[in-house]
Amino acid sequence: MQVTVQSFAGGAGTEIELADEVFGLEPRADILHRVVTWQLEKRRATARGTRERSDVARTGKKLGRQKGGGVARHGDRRAPVFVGGGKAHGARVRDFNPSLNKKVRQLGLKMALSSHAKAGSLIILDGFEVAKTKELQGHFAGLNAGKRTLVIDGQAGEGFRAGRNLPGVNLLPAVGANVYDIIKADTLVLTRAAVEQLEARFNG
Structure with missing residues (x-):
């Protein structure tokens, strides 16, 4: 799957090849429901x-x-x-810790990523190094992001510090990517580093 890489600096973007086994699956509501239910049950404290x-x-x-x-x-x-x-x-x-097979959890995360790719609400950024909150707010306005935006980067950098006060914007490192936050977002923004780490996570 070919996707154009955007940049905060503007200009013509390059193309990036996304793995079809991660971003090209057909989403299934039953798999997503099982993973989200498992994830929310894990959060409950007895x-x-x-x-x-x-x-x-x-x-x-x-x-x-x-x-x-x-x-x-x-x-x-x-x-x-x-x-x-x-x-x-x-x-x-009480036991609020139901079990779910690792294969099902991985499949749910792949389908959550694929759902944004299929709906056209997936944005690939070249990088996410922004120091000022006001500057970052202007960049998001140029990206035409939805009301609820999830940004996943390779790791928590300076951009995370600048974006933590933006309303409707949630930021996660690639290691914290999860089904619930991904499907709850209107727009999913991934950096190149996040794409590489996510694909390596499933292939490793």
Whole structure:
């Protein structure tokens, strides 16, 4: 797949060859849904488990006789009504870490990249070395980027520092590329270094 490389400096861009096995796949909604669900489940944090009646280490001896004592009938001191007793209906430790095969995760990332290439919302930049936020904002206006733009570079450089305050712009290094952020963006901007690292990631 041939794509024109754009530059912040303007002028005629060169052509770059994108690997069809990474950027030329037909996206499947079921694969993308599985990967996004897995990714969001991985972000969830479980509550710290509380000690319930069966977890509290207190005597199990009956407090007194069943009748005639003039008090409520209790079995032991582990009851939730007593200070130091077990928690009634306490928080449980839950597993929010479902498993997903590595092949499916890689396929989902390839399809997310291919979806932008197919929709024409993929922009390839020669580089992303910009020091001023205002200057970077003008460059994005010239690229005709969408409302939500994701920029993926080879590594976090000076451009990341300049672009972190831009509304609607998210910046990631190539090692942090993920399906959820890619498909959520209206426009995907990749640098040459990001393309090389992503293709090497799948071929390695």
